Amino acid sequence: MSTTAPAPATKGLEGVIAGETEICNVEQSALIYRGYEIADLAANATFEEVAFLLLEGHKPSPEELKRFTAELVDARDIPEEAKSFLTHSANLVKNHSGVPMDLLRTAVSICGHLDPDCQDNSADANLRKAKRILAQVPTIIGHMQNNIDGRDFVAHDPDLSHAGNLLWMMTGEKPTAEAEKVMDVSLILYAEHDYNASTFTSRVIAGTLADMHGAMTGAIAALKGPLHGGANEAAMDMLSEIRNDIGPDNDTGKITDWMHKAFEEKRKLMGFGHRVYKSGDHRAPILHGLGRKAAEARGPEFVRLFELGETVQNIMETDKKIYPNVDFPCGMTYFTMGIPVPQYTPIFVASRVSGWAAHIMEQHANNRLIRPRAAYSGPETRKWNG
Numbered sequence: 001m002s003t004t005a006p007a008p009a010t011k012g013l014e015g016v017i018a019g020e021t022e023i024c025n026v027e028q029s030a031l032i033y034r035g036y037e038i039a040d041l042a043a044n045a046t047f048e049e050v051a052f053l054l055l056e057g058h059k060p061s062p063e064e065l066k067r068f069t070a071e072l073v074d075a076r077d078i079p080e081e082a083k084s085f086l087t088h089s090a091n092l093v094k095n096h097s098g099v100p101m102d103l104l105r106t107a108v109s110i111c112g113h114l115d116p117d118c119q120d121n122s123a124d125a126n127l128r129k130a131k132r133i134l135a136q137v138p139t140i141i142g143h144m145q146n147n148i149d150g151r152d153f154v155a156h157d158p159d160l161s162h163a164g165n166l167l168w169m170m171t172g173e174k175p176t177a178e179a180e181k182v183m184d185v186s187l188i189l190y191a192e193h194d195y196n197a198s199t200f201t202s203r204v205i206a207g208t209l210a211d212m213h214g215a216m217t218g219a220i221a222a223l224k225g226p227l228h229g230g231a232n233e234a235a236m237d238m239l240s241e242i243r244n245d246i247g248p249d250n251d252t253g254k255i256t257d258w259m260h261k262a263f264e265e266k267r268k269l270m271g272f273g274h275r276v277y278k279s280g281d282h283r284a285p286i287l288h289g290l291g292r293k294a295a296e297a298r299g300p301e302f303v304r305l306f307e308l309g310e311t312v313q314n315i316m317e318t319d320k321k322i323y324p325n326v327d328f329p330c331g332m333t334y335f336t337m338g339i340p341v342p343q344y345t346p347i348f349v350a351s352r353v354s355g356w357a358a359h360i361m362e363q364h365a366n367n368r369l370i371r372p373r374a375a376y377s378g379p380e381t382r383k384w385n386g
């Protein structure tokens with residue numbers, strides 16, 4: 001029996017409107033979270049305020065913010081079972097094929113088994129789980145990195161913000177106000193981005209009426225890839241490779257040669273390009289400015305890294321008309337802050353959890369199974385026995 005297949009959508013679903021959302025609008029002209037423009041939020045809000053906005057749908061009043069912040073602080077601890085898994089972090093990373101994004105994915109899944117609301121998809125339960133997962137991710141990252149570094153687990157500091165506590169738990173050092181601010185802004189920039197691959201994944205999972213932890217686990221798996229969130233690690237790895245190849249000086253000729261060779265090899269340069277933003281990502285200059293300032297405060301080695309990045313960026317823009325996305329300055333910024341490269345994408349998770357949760361809740365609140373069709377291009381119907 002033959003069926004008429006619908007016309008195929010564009011490869012990678014480019015330009016396809018796959019659903020509706022009240023949470024975020026991604027356009028070349030502006031990036032908007034629930035009506036607020038990203039530069040406005042980066043300049044004037046905190047990550048906690050932005051997370052509240054995404055989850056609850058409106059700007060928090062001072063009382064709402066106080067309650068929300070206290071709820072997040074109270075929910076930072078993770079179950080013993082997750083802690084016990086993370087005590088194997090160093091072994092999994094050093095002696096097996098474990099990477100922090102995979103460990104984080106498993107740890108979030110373990111937290112799901114022990115979450116009292118795990119199988120409850122009601123709006124109230126979803127909101128409770130969203131706050132718990134948001135609060136727990138920095139603890140997971142912290143415990144993981146402590147184990148990898150051979151340190152005792154660092155207990156969370158209730159006086160520190162989401163951003164400050166993340167830095168503290170991961171490094172065992174109290175962050176400066178400047179470092180806390182840079183991290184906070186990077187988390188605001190990373191919090192939400194409409195139907196990107198990981199968020200769409202989370203909505204597809206939620207659309208089957210599976211639970212929030214399952215949807216988050218899938219979203220983490222999707223974010224890991226270097227074409228998506230993994231690009232912040234890949235961008236820094238690429239800059240390290242260029243530095244290694246060209247030596248200690250930022251010789252423009254050598255950088256140009258390196259880039260032209262990469263173009264000839266049709267290599268994708270990490271941290272550049274975007275499916276929607278073809279003439280620049282709104283988030284990139286904001287983070288670049290903050291990161292560069294941090295580099296100037298930290299010392300010449302870090303300024304040289306930014307100068308290298310700026311030369312790479314200029315060549316890319318001039319020769320290819322391809323612009324950096326947020327992951328390019330993120331790599332240089334987190335490196336300047338002394339964060340281990342394999343934790344860059346997990347930090348992205350510590351922020352994007354807020355956007356994912358908002359989308360999972362929106363999907364559950366007005367659900368229909370997400371089930372597109374495919375245009376079949378396989379063989380004609382044939383008989384198994386001849």
Ligand code: CMC
Nearest residue numbers: 226227228229231267268269270271272273274275325327
């Ligand atoms: N380096 C070199 N060439 C590129 C790049 C790049 N980073 N990005 C796009 N191009 C070229 C591409 O080769 C193609 O050229 P041609 O038409 O000659 O074949 C043209 O630009 C169009 O690119 P595309 O691959 O069709 O674009 P896309 O919309 O399918 O892909 C992308 C978007 C982000 C996957 C891609 O730009 C890319 O692979 N970038 C590098 C990875 C990256 O930085 N990802 C982070 C994305 S943004 C934030 C996030 O999600 O974390």
